[in-house]
Amino acid sequence: MKVLEVRDITKKFGALVALNSINLNVDEGETVGIIGPNGAGKTTLFNIITGFLKPDKGTVWIFGRNVNSWRPHKIASLGVSRCFxxxxxxxxxxxxxxxxxxxxxxxxxxxxxxxxxxxxxxxxxxxxxxxxxxxxxxxxxxxxxxxxxxxxxxPKILLIDEIAAGLTPTEVDKMVKKLKEIKERLGLTLLVVEHVMKFVMGLSERIIVLHYGEKIAEGSPESISKDPRVIEAYLGTKWAEMREWS
Ligand SMILES: Nc1ncnc2c1ncn2[C@@H]1O[C@H](COP(=O)(O)OP(=O)(O)O)[C@@H](O)[C@H]1O
Ligand SMILES: [Mg+2]
Known part of the structure:
Protein backbone atom coordinates (compact mmCIF):
# COMPACT_ATOMS: atom_id res chain seq x y z
CA MET A 1 0.00 0.00 0.00
CA LYS A 2 1.17 3.50 -0.81
CA VAL A 3 1.34 5.52 2.41
CA LEU A 4 2.77 8.70 0.92
CA GLU A 5 2.53 10.19 -2.51
CA VAL A 6 4.24 13.45 -3.37
CA ARG A 7 2.91 14.44 -6.75
CA ASP A 8 4.49 17.12 -8.91
CA ILE A 9 5.43 19.39 -6.01
CA THR A 10 6.91 22.81 -6.77
CA LYS A 11 7.92 25.26 -4.05
CA LYS A 12 9.43 28.68 -4.69
CA PHE A 13 10.92 31.20 -2.29
CA GLY A 14 10.78 34.40 -4.32
CA ALA A 15 12.82 33.70 -7.44
CA LEU A 16 14.44 30.61 -5.91
CA VAL A 17 12.92 27.29 -6.96
CA ALA A 18 13.51 25.17 -3.87
CA LEU A 19 11.62 22.18 -5.32
CA ASN A 20 10.78 21.69 -8.97
CA SER A 21 8.04 19.18 -9.91
CA ILE A 22 9.11 16.57 -7.40
CA ASN A 23 7.45 13.15 -7.40
CA LEU A 24 7.91 10.52 -4.74
CA ASN A 25 5.92 7.42 -3.79
CA VAL A 26 6.53 5.58 -0.56
CA ASP A 27 5.14 2.13 0.25
CA GLU A 28 4.18 0.95 3.70
CA GLY A 29 7.21 -0.28 5.64
CA GLU A 30 9.76 1.17 3.23
CA THR A 31 12.83 3.14 4.23
CA VAL A 32 13.51 5.91 1.75
CA GLY A 33 16.60 8.11 1.93
CA ILE A 34 16.65 11.66 0.62
CA ILE A 35 20.11 12.98 -0.12
CA GLY A 36 21.60 15.98 -1.89
CA PRO A 37 24.06 18.81 -1.25
CA ASN A 38 23.25 21.68 1.09
CA GLY A 39 20.37 23.78 -0.17
CA ALA A 40 19.06 20.93 -2.39
CA GLY A 41 15.53 21.20 -0.97
CA LYS A 42 15.50 18.25 1.44
CA THR A 43 14.20 20.07 4.49
CA THR A 44 11.72 21.98 2.32
CA LEU A 45 10.33 18.65 1.11
CA PHE A 46 9.88 17.50 4.73
CA ASN A 47 8.23 20.84 5.56
CA ILE A 48 5.75 20.31 2.74
CA ILE A 49 4.97 16.69 3.64
CA THR A 50 4.31 17.68 7.27
CA GLY A 51 2.26 20.76 6.35
CA PHE A 52 4.64 23.39 7.73
CA LEU A 53 4.93 24.83 4.24
CA LYS A 54 2.38 24.75 1.43
CA PRO A 55 3.42 23.96 -2.15
CA ASP A 56 2.93 26.38 -5.03
CA LYS A 57 1.99 23.44 -7.21
CA GLY A 58 1.27 19.76 -6.75
CA THR A 59 -0.36 17.55 -4.15
CA VAL A 60 0.67 15.54 -1.11
CA TRP A 61 -1.36 12.40 -0.44
CA ILE A 62 -0.99 10.60 2.87
CA PHE A 63 -2.84 7.31 3.36
CA GLY A 64 -4.82 8.21 0.27
CA ARG A 65 -5.89 11.65 1.51
CA ASN A 66 -5.08 14.92 -0.14
CA VAL A 67 -3.55 16.88 2.76
CA ASN A 68 -2.69 20.09 0.88
CA SER A 69 -5.05 22.26 2.91
CA TRP A 70 -4.37 20.50 6.24
CA ARG A 71 -2.54 22.12 9.13
CA PRO A 72 0.52 20.36 10.60
CA HIS A 73 -1.27 19.03 13.70
CA LYS A 74 -3.98 17.44 11.56
CA ILE A 75 -1.37 15.79 9.33
CA ALA A 76 0.43 14.60 12.49
CA SER A 77 -2.83 13.04 13.69
CA LEU A 78 -2.72 10.69 10.69
CA GLY A 79 0.40 9.19 12.26
CA VAL A 80 3.09 11.36 10.71
CA SER A 81 5.87 12.33 13.07
CA ARG A 82 9.01 14.27 12.48
CA CYS A 83 12.39 14.36 14.10
CA PHE A 84 13.79 17.84 13.70
CA PRO A 155 3.75 7.34 14.38
CA LYS A 156 3.13 5.24 11.30
CA ILE A 157 5.41 7.39 9.15
CA LEU A 158 8.54 8.82 10.73
CA LEU A 159 10.57 11.54 9.04
CA ILE A 160 14.10 11.97 10.31
CA ASP A 161 16.17 15.01 9.36
CA GLU A 162 19.96 14.66 9.75
CA ILE A 163 20.14 12.60 12.89
CA ALA A 164 23.63 11.26 12.17
CA ALA A 165 25.44 14.59 11.79
CA GLY A 166 28.23 14.89 14.32
CA LEU A 167 28.24 11.19 15.26
CA THR A 168 31.41 9.10 15.12
CA PRO A 169 31.46 6.18 12.61
CA THR A 170 30.81 3.71 15.43
CA GLU A 171 27.88 5.80 16.67
CA VAL A 172 26.54 5.94 13.09
CA ASP A 173 26.57 2.12 12.90
CA LYS A 174 24.76 1.93 16.22
CA MET A 175 22.18 4.45 15.07
CA VAL A 176 21.49 2.49 11.85
CA LYS A 177 21.06 -0.71 13.87
CA LYS A 178 18.84 1.02 16.39
CA LEU A 179 16.59 2.58 13.74
CA LYS A 180 16.24 -0.75 11.94
CA GLU A 181 15.16 -2.38 15.21
CA ILE A 182 12.71 0.42 16.03
CA LYS A 183 11.28 0.27 12.53
CA GLU A 184 10.72 -3.50 12.73
CA ARG A 185 9.29 -3.28 16.20
CA LEU A 186 6.78 -0.53 15.43
CA GLY A 187 6.15 -1.37 11.77
CA LEU A 188 7.19 2.11 10.68
CA THR A 189 7.66 3.66 7.29
CA LEU A 190 10.83 5.75 7.40
CA LEU A 191 11.92 8.79 5.44
CA VAL A 192 15.43 9.94 6.21
CA VAL A 193 17.22 13.07 5.11
CA GLU A 194 20.90 12.70 5.68
CA HIS A 195 24.31 13.99 4.77
CA VAL A 196 26.24 11.12 6.31
CA MET A 197 26.52 8.57 3.48
CA LYS A 198 27.43 5.66 5.73
CA PHE A 199 24.13 6.24 7.49
CA VAL A 200 21.88 6.70 4.48
CA MET A 201 23.48 3.85 2.52
CA GLY A 202 23.22 1.50 5.49
CA LEU A 203 19.61 2.28 6.30
CA SER A 204 17.75 3.04 3.06
CA GLU A 205 16.15 0.57 0.69
CA ARG A 206 15.66 3.29 -1.89
CA ILE A 207 17.22 6.71 -2.27
CA ILE A 208 16.20 9.86 -4.09
CA VAL A 209 18.76 12.52 -4.89
CA LEU A 210 17.84 16.19 -4.94
CA HIS A 211 20.05 18.85 -6.48
CA TYR A 212 19.00 22.51 -6.59
CA GLY A 213 15.38 21.47 -6.22
CA GLU A 214 15.47 18.84 -8.97
CA LYS A 215 15.21 15.10 -8.46
CA ILE A 216 18.30 13.95 -10.36
CA ALA A 217 18.23 10.26 -9.47
CA GLU A 218 16.25 7.55 -7.72
CA GLY A 219 17.11 3.92 -7.01
CA SER A 220 18.83 1.44 -4.77
CA PRO A 221 21.78 2.66 -2.68
CA GLU A 222 24.07 0.72 -4.99
CA SER A 223 22.75 2.21 -8.23
CA ILE A 224 22.70 5.71 -6.72
CA SER A 225 26.35 5.52 -5.73
CA LYS A 226 27.25 4.66 -9.33
CA ASP A 227 25.02 7.22 -11.04
CA PRO A 228 27.09 9.73 -13.04
CA ARG A 229 24.70 12.65 -12.28
CA VAL A 230 24.93 11.92 -8.60
CA ILE A 231 28.69 11.64 -8.72
CA GLU A 232 28.85 15.00 -10.47
CA ALA A 233 26.56 16.66 -7.92
CA TYR A 234 28.64 15.26 -5.12
CA LEU A 235 32.10 15.86 -6.63
CA GLY A 236 34.52 16.40 -3.82
CA THR A 237 34.42 15.14 -0.32
CA LYS A 238 31.07 13.37 -0.46
CA TRP A 239 32.01 11.22 -3.40
CA ALA A 240 35.03 9.73 -1.70
CA GLU A 241 32.75 8.91 1.19
CA MET A 242 30.07 7.42 -1.10
CA ARG A 243 32.53 5.18 -2.91
CA GLU A 244 33.63 3.83 0.40
CA TRP A 245 30.08 2.68 1.18
CA SER A 246 28.81 1.56 -2.19
N1 LIG B 1 11.71 29.78 4.51
C1 LIG B 1 12.57 30.02 3.51
N2 LIG B 1 12.64 31.23 2.92
C2 LIG B 1 13.49 31.46 1.90
N3 LIG B 1 14.32 30.54 1.39
C3 LIG B 1 14.31 29.31 1.93
C4 LIG B 1 13.44 28.98 3.03
N4 LIG B 1 13.64 27.67 3.36
C5 LIG B 1 14.61 27.22 2.52
N5 LIG B 1 15.00 28.19 1.66
C6 LIG B 1 15.98 28.03 0.58
O1 LIG B 1 15.56 26.94 -0.22
C7 LIG B 1 16.66 26.14 -0.62
C8 LIG B 1 16.47 24.74 -0.11
O2 LIG B 1 16.62 24.76 1.30
P1 LIG B 1 16.51 23.45 2.20
O3 LIG B 1 15.27 22.73 1.85
O4 LIG B 1 16.68 23.88 3.62
O5 LIG B 1 17.79 22.61 1.73
P2 LIG B 1 18.51 21.34 2.38
O6 LIG B 1 17.70 20.88 3.54
O7 LIG B 1 18.57 20.35 1.25
O8 LIG B 1 19.88 21.80 2.77
C9 LIG B 1 17.90 26.84 -0.07
O9 LIG B 1 18.43 27.65 -1.10
C10 LIG B 1 17.37 27.66 1.08
O10 LIG B 1 18.16 28.80 1.31
MG1 LIG C 1 18.20 20.62 5.65
Missing amino acids: QIVKPFPSLTVWETVVVGSYLKSRDASEAHEAALEALKLVGITDLKDRLSRELNIPQLKLVELARSIATR
Whole structure:
Protein backbone atom coordinates (compact mmCIF):
# COMPACT_ATOMS: atom_id res chain seq x y z
CA MET A 1 0.00 0.00 0.00
CA LYS A 2 1.17 3.50 -0.81
CA VAL A 3 1.34 5.52 2.41
CA LEU A 4 2.77 8.70 0.92
CA GLU A 5 2.53 10.19 -2.51
CA VAL A 6 4.24 13.45 -3.37
CA ARG A 7 2.91 14.44 -6.75
CA ASP A 8 4.49 17.12 -8.91
CA ILE A 9 5.43 19.39 -6.01
CA THR A 10 6.91 22.81 -6.77
CA LYS A 11 7.92 25.26 -4.05
CA LYS A 12 9.43 28.68 -4.69
CA PHE A 13 10.92 31.20 -2.29
CA GLY A 14 10.78 34.40 -4.32
CA ALA A 15 12.82 33.70 -7.44
CA LEU A 16 14.44 30.61 -5.91
CA VAL A 17 12.92 27.29 -6.96
CA ALA A 18 13.51 25.17 -3.87
CA LEU A 19 11.62 22.18 -5.32
CA ASN A 20 10.78 21.69 -8.97
CA SER A 21 8.04 19.18 -9.91
CA ILE A 22 9.11 16.57 -7.40
CA ASN A 23 7.45 13.15 -7.40
CA LEU A 24 7.91 10.52 -4.74
CA ASN A 25 5.92 7.42 -3.79
CA VAL A 26 6.53 5.58 -0.56
CA ASP A 27 5.14 2.13 0.25
CA GLU A 28 4.18 0.95 3.70
CA GLY A 29 7.21 -0.28 5.64
CA GLU A 30 9.76 1.17 3.23
CA THR A 31 12.83 3.14 4.23
CA VAL A 32 13.51 5.91 1.75
CA GLY A 33 16.60 8.11 1.93
CA ILE A 34 16.65 11.66 0.62
CA ILE A 35 20.11 12.98 -0.12
CA GLY A 36 21.60 15.98 -1.89
CA PRO A 37 24.06 18.81 -1.25
CA ASN A 38 23.25 21.68 1.09
CA GLY A 39 20.37 23.78 -0.17
CA ALA A 40 19.06 20.93 -2.39
CA GLY A 41 15.53 21.20 -0.97
CA LYS A 42 15.50 18.25 1.44
CA THR A 43 14.20 20.07 4.49
CA THR A 44 11.72 21.98 2.32
CA LEU A 45 10.33 18.65 1.11
CA PHE A 46 9.88 17.50 4.73
CA ASN A 47 8.23 20.84 5.56
CA ILE A 48 5.75 20.31 2.74
CA ILE A 49 4.97 16.69 3.64
CA THR A 50 4.31 17.68 7.27
CA GLY A 51 2.26 20.76 6.35
CA PHE A 52 4.64 23.39 7.73
CA LEU A 53 4.93 24.83 4.24
CA LYS A 54 2.38 24.75 1.43
CA PRO A 55 3.42 23.96 -2.15
CA ASP A 56 2.93 26.38 -5.03
CA LYS A 57 1.99 23.44 -7.21
CA GLY A 58 1.27 19.76 -6.75
CA THR A 59 -0.36 17.55 -4.15
CA VAL A 60 0.67 15.54 -1.11
CA TRP A 61 -1.36 12.40 -0.44
CA ILE A 62 -0.99 10.60 2.87
CA PHE A 63 -2.84 7.31 3.36
CA GLY A 64 -4.82 8.21 0.27
CA ARG A 65 -5.89 11.65 1.51
CA ASN A 66 -5.08 14.92 -0.14
CA VAL A 67 -3.55 16.88 2.76
CA ASN A 68 -2.69 20.09 0.88
CA SER A 69 -5.05 22.26 2.91
CA TRP A 70 -4.37 20.50 6.24
CA ARG A 71 -2.54 22.12 9.13
CA PRO A 72 0.52 20.36 10.60
CA HIS A 73 -1.27 19.03 13.70
CA LYS A 74 -3.98 17.44 11.56
CA ILE A 75 -1.37 15.79 9.33
CA ALA A 76 0.43 14.60 12.49
CA SER A 77 -2.83 13.04 13.69
CA LEU A 78 -2.72 10.69 10.69
CA GLY A 79 0.40 9.19 12.26
CA VAL A 80 3.09 11.36 10.71
CA SER A 81 5.87 12.33 13.07
CA ARG A 82 9.01 14.27 12.48
CA CYS A 83 12.39 14.36 14.10
CA PHE A 84 13.79 17.84 13.70
CA GLN A 85 17.23 18.61 12.28
CA ILE A 86 17.78 21.43 14.72
CA VAL A 87 16.94 20.22 18.17
CA LYS A 88 15.46 22.97 20.28
CA PRO A 89 14.90 21.40 23.67
CA PHE A 90 13.16 23.03 26.58
CA PRO A 91 16.26 23.45 28.75
CA SER A 92 14.47 23.11 32.08
CA LEU A 93 12.45 20.00 31.21
CA THR A 94 13.74 16.56 32.05
CA VAL A 95 14.12 13.95 29.33
CA TRP A 96 11.08 12.16 30.74
CA GLU A 97 8.95 15.32 30.59
CA THR A 98 10.07 16.05 27.03
CA VAL A 99 9.14 12.57 25.84
CA VAL A 100 5.84 12.48 27.72
CA VAL A 101 4.82 15.68 25.92
CA GLY A 102 5.13 13.62 22.73
CA SER A 103 2.98 10.78 23.98
CA TYR A 104 0.23 13.13 25.20
CA LEU A 105 -0.19 14.23 21.59
CA LYS A 106 -1.51 10.77 20.91
CA SER A 107 -3.24 9.87 24.12
CA ARG A 108 -5.04 11.90 26.78
CA ASP A 109 -5.00 8.94 29.11
CA ALA A 110 -2.13 9.40 31.61
CA SER A 111 -1.23 5.76 32.08
CA GLU A 112 -1.30 5.14 28.33
CA ALA A 113 0.84 8.23 27.70
CA HIS A 114 3.33 7.19 30.35
CA GLU A 115 3.55 3.71 28.93
CA ALA A 116 4.21 5.05 25.42
CA ALA A 117 6.90 7.39 26.78
CA LEU A 118 8.60 4.59 28.71
CA GLU A 119 8.52 2.34 25.68
CA ALA A 120 10.01 5.08 23.49
CA LEU A 121 12.86 5.67 25.96
CA LYS A 122 13.53 1.92 26.06
CA LEU A 123 13.45 1.52 22.28
CA VAL A 124 15.87 4.41 21.79
CA GLY A 125 18.02 3.16 24.66
CA ILE A 126 18.04 6.27 26.83
CA THR A 127 16.07 5.14 29.87
CA ASP A 128 19.10 6.03 32.00
CA LEU A 129 18.81 9.69 30.91
CA LYS A 130 15.20 9.89 32.09
CA ASP A 131 15.72 12.32 34.98
CA ARG A 132 18.39 14.47 33.38
CA LEU A 133 17.65 18.02 32.29
CA SER A 134 17.84 18.78 28.58
CA ARG A 135 20.40 21.51 29.19
CA GLU A 136 22.81 18.95 30.65
CA LEU A 137 22.85 16.85 27.48
CA ASN A 138 25.20 16.88 24.49
CA ILE A 139 24.04 17.06 20.87
CA PRO A 140 24.01 13.30 20.12
CA GLN A 141 22.03 12.73 23.33
CA LEU A 142 19.58 15.51 22.45
CA LYS A 143 19.04 13.87 19.06
CA LEU A 144 18.13 10.62 20.79
CA VAL A 145 15.68 12.49 23.02
CA GLU A 146 14.15 14.06 19.92
CA LEU A 147 13.87 10.58 18.36
CA ALA A 148 12.21 9.24 21.52
CA ARG A 149 9.83 12.21 21.59
CA SER A 150 8.71 11.53 18.02
CA ILE A 151 8.39 7.78 18.61
CA ALA A 152 6.27 8.43 21.71
CA THR A 153 3.59 9.89 19.42
CA ARG A 154 3.25 6.34 18.01
CA PRO A 155 3.75 7.34 14.38
CA LYS A 156 3.13 5.24 11.30
CA ILE A 157 5.41 7.39 9.15
CA LEU A 158 8.54 8.82 10.73
CA LEU A 159 10.57 11.54 9.04
CA ILE A 160 14.10 11.97 10.31
CA ASP A 161 16.17 15.01 9.36
CA GLU A 162 19.96 14.66 9.75
CA ILE A 163 20.14 12.60 12.89
CA ALA A 164 23.63 11.26 12.17
CA ALA A 165 25.44 14.59 11.79
CA GLY A 166 28.23 14.89 14.32
CA LEU A 167 28.24 11.19 15.26
CA THR A 168 31.41 9.10 15.12
CA PRO A 169 31.46 6.18 12.61
CA THR A 170 30.81 3.71 15.43
CA GLU A 171 27.88 5.80 16.67
CA VAL A 172 26.54 5.94 13.09
CA ASP A 173 26.57 2.12 12.90
CA LYS A 174 24.76 1.93 16.22
CA MET A 175 22.18 4.45 15.07
CA VAL A 176 21.49 2.49 11.85
CA LYS A 177 21.06 -0.71 13.87
CA LYS A 178 18.84 1.02 16.39
CA LEU A 179 16.59 2.58 13.74
CA LYS A 180 16.24 -0.75 11.94
CA GLU A 181 15.16 -2.38 15.21
CA ILE A 182 12.71 0.42 16.03
CA LYS A 183 11.28 0.27 12.53
CA GLU A 184 10.72 -3.50 12.73
CA ARG A 185 9.29 -3.28 16.20
CA LEU A 186 6.78 -0.53 15.43
CA GLY A 187 6.15 -1.37 11.77
CA LEU A 188 7.19 2.11 10.68
CA THR A 189 7.66 3.66 7.29
CA LEU A 190 10.83 5.75 7.40
CA LEU A 191 11.92 8.79 5.44
CA VAL A 192 15.43 9.94 6.21
CA VAL A 193 17.22 13.07 5.11
CA GLU A 194 20.90 12.70 5.68
CA HIS A 195 24.31 13.99 4.77
CA VAL A 196 26.24 11.12 6.31
CA MET A 197 26.52 8.57 3.48
CA LYS A 198 27.43 5.66 5.73
CA PHE A 199 24.13 6.24 7.49
CA VAL A 200 21.88 6.70 4.48
CA MET A 201 23.48 3.85 2.52
CA GLY A 202 23.22 1.50 5.49
CA LEU A 203 19.61 2.28 6.30
CA SER A 204 17.75 3.04 3.06
CA GLU A 205 16.15 0.57 0.69
CA ARG A 206 15.66 3.29 -1.89
CA ILE A 207 17.22 6.71 -2.27
CA ILE A 208 16.20 9.86 -4.09
CA VAL A 209 18.76 12.52 -4.89
CA LEU A 210 17.84 16.19 -4.94
CA HIS A 211 20.05 18.85 -6.48
CA TYR A 212 19.00 22.51 -6.59
CA GLY A 213 15.38 21.47 -6.22
CA GLU A 214 15.47 18.84 -8.97
CA LYS A 215 15.21 15.10 -8.46
CA ILE A 216 18.30 13.95 -10.36
CA ALA A 217 18.23 10.26 -9.47
CA GLU A 218 16.25 7.55 -7.72
CA GLY A 219 17.11 3.92 -7.01
CA SER A 220 18.83 1.44 -4.77
CA PRO A 221 21.78 2.66 -2.68
CA GLU A 222 24.07 0.72 -4.99
CA SER A 223 22.75 2.21 -8.23
CA ILE A 224 22.70 5.71 -6.72
CA SER A 225 26.35 5.52 -5.73
CA LYS A 226 27.25 4.66 -9.33
CA ASP A 227 25.02 7.22 -11.04
CA PRO A 228 27.09 9.73 -13.04
CA ARG A 229 24.70 12.65 -12.28
CA VAL A 230 24.93 11.92 -8.60
CA ILE A 231 28.69 11.64 -8.72
CA GLU A 232 28.85 15.00 -10.47
CA ALA A 233 26.56 16.66 -7.92
CA TYR A 234 28.64 15.26 -5.12
CA LEU A 235 32.10 15.86 -6.63
CA GLY A 236 34.52 16.40 -3.82
CA THR A 237 34.42 15.14 -0.32
CA LYS A 238 31.07 13.37 -0.46
CA TRP A 239 32.01 11.22 -3.40
CA ALA A 240 35.03 9.73 -1.70
CA GLU A 241 32.75 8.91 1.19
CA MET A 242 30.07 7.42 -1.10
CA ARG A 243 32.53 5.18 -2.91
CA GLU A 244 33.63 3.83 0.40
CA TRP A 245 30.08 2.68 1.18
CA SER A 246 28.81 1.56 -2.19
N1 LIG B 1 11.71 29.78 4.51
C1 LIG B 1 12.57 30.02 3.51
N2 LIG B 1 12.64 31.23 2.92
C2 LIG B 1 13.49 31.46 1.90
N3 LIG B 1 14.32 30.54 1.39
C3 LIG B 1 14.31 29.31 1.93
C4 LIG B 1 13.44 28.98 3.03
N4 LIG B 1 13.64 27.67 3.36
C5 LIG B 1 14.61 27.22 2.52
N5 LIG B 1 15.00 28.19 1.66
C6 LIG B 1 15.98 28.03 0.58
O1 LIG B 1 15.56 26.94 -0.22
C7 LIG B 1 16.66 26.14 -0.62
C8 LIG B 1 16.47 24.74 -0.11
O2 LIG B 1 16.62 24.76 1.30
P1 LIG B 1 16.51 23.45 2.20
O3 LIG B 1 15.27 22.73 1.85
O4 LIG B 1 16.68 23.88 3.62
O5 LIG B 1 17.79 22.61 1.73
P2 LIG B 1 18.51 21.34 2.38
O6 LIG B 1 17.70 20.88 3.54
O7 LIG B 1 18.57 20.35 1.25
O8 LIG B 1 19.88 21.80 2.77
C9 LIG B 1 17.90 26.84 -0.07
O9 LIG B 1 18.43 27.65 -1.10
C10 LIG B 1 17.37 27.66 1.08
O10 LIG B 1 18.16 28.80 1.31
MG1 LIG C 1 18.20 20.62 5.65
